[in-house]
Amino acid sequence: MPAIRATEEQVELLARLMRAEAEGEGNLGMLMVGNVGVNRVYSDCLDFKNIRNLRDMVFQSPGGFEATTKSYFYQRARERDKKLARRVIAGERFHPASRSLWFFEPTGECPAQWYNQWNTGRYKAHCFFSPTEQDCPRV
Template identity: 45%
Template sequence: MTRIKYIQSDVELLARLIRTEAEAEGQRGMLSVGAVVINRALVKCSDFKNVDTIREVIYQYHGSDASFDAIQSPSFYQRATEPYLKLARQCLQNWRLYPAVYSLWYFNPSGAGVQNTQCPPKWYGQPYAGVWKNHCFYEPTGAECAEIYKI
């Protein structure tokens, strides 16, 4: 069973994003980033009311800021290879695990490659859900996005 309808170009796009955003975080880190992308495409709340597809989520901007720094990296535009395509398919086919089960946001507060991540208890007003290696994950409150807890 899949979590969301998708086409082959979505698999390739998601594979490139998870590689560029979280390759240093290992497979579980890349899968967690992919789960956040899928979560954003499935909900109609918060900053994600007007995005419905993987492509729209990945290329979403908030003012002049890209939602994902990866799209500004030259490595994002390199062809996706099979190991990353496999991870993208896992995300699309219902992979979710703590801390990304209900998360809509993540970030690396220390910068790339820095260990001993200190995650703030809230980020943009949303509560901390957990950490995986260098990425802090945040899920919305029920008041902000109750539907995330139903998907």
């Protein structure tokens, strides 16, 4: 995945999102959430057409992240979280989120599909879902 451009404010937003969505899953879980966010900016397909930067992605409505409705998201970004955000912004990918545009935490097993997108795997509590190459060739 090519790197995307991001201001320092956008790095902080992504870091806060990664922490709020997956801090309990450690650095790797947070990096995977970051992959999903960067993929949404880069992809320009499906639900994410005209998402041009990380701010657009974080606050997309409808289709954004539940974490933005929680007070924890609005706490200041920690330096270690910003370092993780910079890694995914620079283009690092982590399976099963490397091509994913969606993730969620099911109460049981990961379904094979979610909103017609294929399951690419699970990491701890989150299941990740990726579009086909036909639907999103840029991811």
